[in-house]
Amino acid sequence: MQLAKPYKIPESVLVVIHTPDLQVLLIERADHPGYWQSVTGSKDFIDEPAAETARREVLEETGFEADAPGAQLRDWELANVYEIYPHWRHRYAPGVTRNTEHVFGLCLPQPLPPRLAPREHLAWMWLPWHEAADRCFSPSNAEAILQLPRFAAGAS
Known part of the structure; x- marks a missing residue:
């Protein structure tokens, strides 16, 4: 007998990896x-x-x-608090429609080739920040990338 997969927790991270x-x-x-x-x-x-979630997800x-x-x-x-896309709501407990997403930045010294999890991702690319924001399907992801210059400047 297969056990039911537990519902996702409606709290997540978004990690903008940049140079x-x-x-x-x-x-x-x-x-x-x-x-x-x-x-x-x-x-x-x-x-x-949330920082542990960020580290785990990046790895x-x-x-x-x-x-x-x-x-x-x-x-x-x-x-960011946003409405969960209807086609992904089945992953959450009944009645859960919103997710809270904590935003992180991960600065790497240079663009490196990632080792993708093939069940999760097909391809990767490094782009200048403004082009990357234009490519994102998620409005909260695009907005986070558009704020990158401000957060990167604060890191120095």
Whole structure:
């Protein structure tokens, strides 16, 4: 007998992976080809700190260690609350329609090739920040990338 998969927790992270010169990594969703995004993912358990979720998701989706020498993970202290797309609501408990997304930036010293999880992503590309924002299917992801110059300047 197969156990039912637990519902997703409606709290997630968005991690904009970038370089000091504001190149941004985008990855293409396997379940929706043509949908480009930054690293995203939900908490595994309700008390999981958002920074731990960010580290775990970056590792799972790209193979990058967020705490590696030269890498800098920063909590942008932004939270987006948005309506969950209807075609993804079945993943959440009945009646859950909104998600809270915590935004992080991960600065890498240079563009690196990620090791994608093939069940999750098909392809990757590094783009200048303004082009990356235009490519994102998610409005909150595009908005986060458009704020990158402000957050990257604050990191120095």
